[in-house]
Structure formats: C-alpha cells, structure tokens
Amino acid sequence: MYRYRRGIRFLSYTASKRTNNTTWDPTLSLDLNHPSLVLLEKCKTRDHFKQILCQIMRSRKLIGKTFPMSRLIYFSAVSHPDNLDLAITLFNHFTPNPNLFIYNTLISAFSSLKKFESFYLYNVLLSSGECPDKQTLLYLLQAVNFISQVKQIHCQAIVTGLFSFGYLQNTLIKVYLENGLVRLAHQVFEKMPSPDIVSFNIMIDGYAKKGCGLEAMRLFHEMMGLGLEPDEFTILGLLVSCGQLGNVKFGKAVHGWMERRKPAISSNLILGNALLDMYVKCQKVELALRTFGALKEKDVVSWNMLVAGCAKVGELEQARLFFDQMPCRDIVSWNSLITGYACRGDFAMVKELIIDMVMENVIPDTVTMISFVSAATESGALDQGRWAHGWATSIPYLQLIQLKKLIDRKMRL
Numbered sequence: 001m002y003r004y005r006r007g008i009r010f011l012s013y014t015a016s017k018r019t020n021n022t023t024w025d026p027t028l029s030l031d032l033n034h035p036s037l038v039l040l041e042k043c044k045t046r047d048h049f050k051q052i053l054c055q056i057m058r059s060r061k062l063i064g065k066t067f068p069m070s071r072l073i074y075f076s077a078v079s080h081p082d083n084l085d086l087a088i089t090l091f092n093h094f095t096p097n098p099n100l101f102i103y104n105t106l107i108s109a110f111s112s113l114k115k116f117e118s119f120y121l122y123n124v125l126l127s128s129g130e131c132p133d134k135q136t137l138l139y140l141l142q143a144v145n146f147i148s149q150v151k152q153i154h155c156q157a158i159v160t161g162l163f164s165f166g167y168l169q170n171t172l173i174k175v176y177l178e179n180g181l182v183r184l185a186h187q188v189f190e191k192m193p194s195p196d197i198v199s200f201n202i203m204i205d206g207y208a209k210k211g212c213g214l215e216a217m218r219l220f221h222e223m224m225g226l227g228l229e230p231d232e233f234t235i236l237g238l239l240v241s242c243g244q245l246g247n248v249k250f251g252k253a254v255h256g257w258m259e260r261r262k263p264a265i266s267s268n269l270i271l272g273n274a275l276l277d278m279y280v281k282c283q284k285v286e287l288a289l290r291t292f293g294a295l296k297e298k299d300v301v302s303w304n305m306l307v308a309g310c311a312k313v314g315e316l317e318q319a320r321l322f323f324d325q326m327p328c329r330d331i332v333s334w335n336s337l338i339t340g341y342a343c344r345g346d347f348a349m350v351k352e353l354i355i356d357m358v359m360e361n362v363i364p365d366t367v368t369m370i371s372f373v374s375a376a377t378e379s380g381a382l383d384q385g386r387w388a389h390g391w392a393t394s395i396p397y398l399q400l401i402q403l404k405k406l407i408d409r410k411m412r413l
Contacts, residue, residue, distance in 0.1 A: 037068060040075050046083055049076065053086070069095045070102050077109035084109055098128070104135050111143035118143035132156070134165045141171050150175050154188075166192070170199050177206030197228050204237035213241035217250065230257070232271055239274040243281035251278045255291075269297050276302060280309030285318075304332045311340025329360070335367045342371035350375040 036055045043049050053072065062068035073090050076083035091098065091106060103125045110118040118140055125132060137153055144150050154172055157163040169192055176185035189195060189203050200223040207216035216237055223230065230238075235254055242251035255275055272295045279288040288309050295302060303326045310319035316337075323329070323337050334357040341349040350372055354364060364372075 036062070037071055040071060043075070043080075046080070049080070049083060049086070063094050064096055066095070066097050066099055066102075070099065070105070073102055074105050077105055081109060081113065084113065098130075100125075100130050100133060100136070103130060104133075104139060107136060107143075108139040111139050115143035115145055119149065132160060132162070134162045134168050137162060137168060138171055141175055144175065147179055147181065150179065150181075166196060166199070170202055173199065174202050174206070177202070177210070180210070182206070182210055182212065197223070197231060197234070200228065201231070201233040201237065204234060204241075208237040208240035208244070211244055213245040213247075216241040232268055235271060236274050239271070239278045243278040246282050248279070248282040248284055248287075251275075251282060269295070269299065269302075272297075273299075273301050273305065276305045276309075280305050280312070283309075283313050285309055285313055285315060300326070300328055300330055300333070303327075304330075304336055307333060308336035308340075311336055311343075314340075314344070316340050316344065329362075331357075331362055331365055331368075334362055335365070335371065338368060339371045342375035345375060347375040 036052050036059070039052050040049075043052060056062050056068070056072070069090060073087045073095070076090065077087035087106065087109065091102065095102060103121065107118045107121050107125075110121060122132070122136070122140060125136070134157075137157055140153050141150070144153070150172070154163075157168055157172070162168060169188055173185045173188050176182075176188065185203065185206060189199060192199060200219055204216045204219050204223075207213070207219065220230070220234065220238060223234070235258060238254050239251065242248070242254065258271065258275070272291070276288055276291045276295075279285075279291055288306060292298070292302060292306050303322065307319050307323050307326075310316070310322065319337055319340055323333065326333060334353065338350055338353050338357075341353065354368065354372060357364065357368075
C-alpha cells in the first residue's frame with residue numbers, strides 16, 4: 001500500500017510483510033567488505049554515489065539486504081543530505097526489511113529538512129511492528145513544530161518505558177522551556193529521581209531567559225545542596241538572573257567564584273560579556289569598566305555593552321569616548337548612543353549621529369527611528385516632531401543613497 005505525504009511517497013508494508021523468514025545476522029553483515037561499500041567511504045559527489053549505486057544494482061548481491069541498505073541510506077540521508085531523495089527511493093523500493101537504525105536515520109534526516117515527514121515515518125515504524133528507542137524520540141523532538149507534538153512524544157516516552165533516560169528528560173525540559181511552558185518543564189524536572197548538572201543548567205538557563213531570576217537562584221542553592229559543582233553554563237544563567245533582578249551583591253559573589261577558577265572560567269569571552277552585562281544592568285558603571293579592562297579578549301558585544309551602560313546612566317561623554325574608540329561598529333553600537341542622546345532630548349546630536357551612521361553605510365532601523373522621534377518630542381519643537389514622524393515612516397523603503405540625500409536636504413531647510 002502506498003502512502004503519500006507532501007510529495008514524498010512512502011511504501012507502507014504491514015507488520016507481517018516487514019517480518020519475513022530472512023533474518024539479519026549482524027556478524028555476517030559486518031563481514032561484507034564489498035568493494036562498492038568500501039567506495040562509499042571515499043564518495044564525495046552525487047554523481048559518484050549514483051555510480052556506486054549502479055554497481056550495487058548490477059551485482060544484485062547487496063541490494064535488499066538490511067546492512068548494506070542501512071549504509072546506503074545513512075550515506076544519502078545523513079552524510080550527504082542533498083541525496084535525501086535517493087534515500088527515500090532506496091527505502092521505498094529496495095529495503096523490504098528496514099530495521100530501527102534505518103528508521104532512525106530517515107527520521108533524523110527529516111527532522112531538520114522536512115519535519116512533518118518525521119512524524120509520518122514514525123507512524124510507519126509503529127505499524128511495521130518495530131519498537132522505538134530513545135534515539136527515535138530524541139530525533140522527533142528536533143522535528144516538533146507544535147506543543148501538542150511535544151506532549152505526544154512525552155506520552156510515548158512514558159508508555160514505551162523510555163522516559164527514565166536522563167538525556168531524553170533533559171531534552172524534554174529544554175523543548176518545554178523554549179516554547180514557554182515553564183510549568184511543564186518544572187514538572188518533568190521534579191520527577192527526575194537524580195537530576196544531574198546538565199538538568200540544573202537547562203532549568204537555570206531557561207528560568208533566566210524567561211525572566212524568572214528568583215527561581216533560577218533557588219535552583220542553584222538546591223544544586224549546591226546536592227553537592228553538584230557549578231560550571232560555566234551554570235554561571236552564565238546566574239549572571240543573567242542577577243542582571244534581571246538587579247542583585248549586584250549576588251552578582252559579585254558569582255564574579256568571585258569565576259576569579260577563583262582562573263584562567264579557564266574567568267577568561268571565557270561569553271562569561272566575560274555576561275558579567276559585563278550584569279554590572280551594566282545593575283547600573284554599576286565603575287565595576288563594568290573594571291570588568292571591561294580585565295577582559296583579555298573583547299568583541300563588538302563587549303564594546304556595545306559598555307557604550308550602552310554609560311549611556312543608560314547618563315554618562316554620554318564617556319559613552320561617546322568609548323564609541324569613538326571601537327575598532328568596529330554595528331547598528332547596535334549606533335542605536336545605543338543615539339538612544340542615550342534621545343533620552344536627554346538632544347535632537348541636534350541625534351540628527352548628527354544618524355547622518356554619520358548613514359555615511360558609514362549603516363541603515364537606520366526601527367530602534368533608530370523610535371529614538372529619533374522621541375528626541376524630537378523631547379525637544380518640544382512641534383515642527384521638528386512632525387518632520388521626524390514623516391521621515392521615520394518613509395525611511396524603511398529608501399535606498400541608502402536616497403536616505404543620505406534626504407537627510408542632507410532636510411538639514412539645509
């Protein structure tokens with residue numbers, strides 16, 4: 001019986017037809033050092049793969065046997081996903097007895113390219129009499145588009161007895177958190193008999209990203225009570241939580257923990273930027289400056305945080321100084337400084353900065369326009385505000401050179 005789904009045809013066998021008298025002996029199959037299979041290890045192009053496939057078809061010794069077909073399907077579906085259409089053909093017409101490895105291979109390939117087909121193929125797997133394993137469910141979790149699918153996989157894990165695997169539980173928690181289902185993630189976490197450091201890190205990071213800083217800190221204390229040693233992922237989540245809560249006291253404690261574990265932790269650029277961001281959000285500019293100076297490596301994110309931090313507390317001269325010293329600037333750099341001057345109501349400086357950014361081939365975005373209109377409003381000049389409003393509504397559709405000409409013309413009025 002043929003089944004069609006979104007242009008992909010799967011040949012669906014009944015369980016009895018899938019299971020015939022031919023058994024698959026892995027010991028014998030692994031001894032099949034056929035020259036055509038050996039060539040797969042050196043295959044680089046689709047044409048070369050087709051040539052190898054033709055040789056196998058002509059020999060008729062390997063085609064239809066489970067182990068050789070698993071290698072061909074894995075190569076065409078995973079190693080070289082451009083050949084996924086060939087893998088589907090091999091599965092439909094030349095693999096009468098696919099095993100769980102072959103099903104998992106195709107489900108994994110579909111999980112990133114054709115997500116809906118992963119679930120359809122999973123139904124074919126179940127109807128064939130095969131039992132999924134934890135890898136099957138992990139691949140399905142990569143293919144989810146809807147919360148209902150996550151819950152169904154969760155139920156399948158419980159029914160099949162696979163829910164006890166820690167990695168599967170951690171993945172479920174992560175997917176629930178990414179989709180905003182904090183309560184369900186917490187329920188899965190609470191049912192874990194012995195959560196490991198990865199489980200705690202996923203929960204702490206998820207809480208931090210969702211703005212639940214207090215819950216993240218509570219979990220950290222629970223983790224320490226269990227004797228689990230925090231790592232850089234734990235610290236990253238804690239720094240984000242401290243910044244959200246404005247808890248500079250706890251942030252300093254985390255900073256001290258990082259310093260005691262030099263150089264592996266404290267020299268980490270991502271953690272360094274997170275620490276800098278925490279001090280900026282807590283409006284501790286002096287501590288942010290010290291942290292910035294101590295960074296062995298700095299990127300545009302580091303500079304942007306410093307500029308934004310100084311601008312946020314009104315230190316616009318200091319922010320401009322760092323802005324001018326930046327080795328490279330992006331739209332975030334410009335917006336950070338422009339927003340600072342807009343909050344002060346310095347409409348003239350905002351206009352000047354926008355002209356400068358256009359001269360450097362950086363096109364203003366929505367944030368720039370909001371700051372521009374806000375500065376015009378703060379200046380109290382109605383005519384300037386109206387002009388800024390009209391200019392902001394037309395700016396997204398202008399090309400860069402037209403934008404520059406428009407600004408220059410308006411500035412001469």
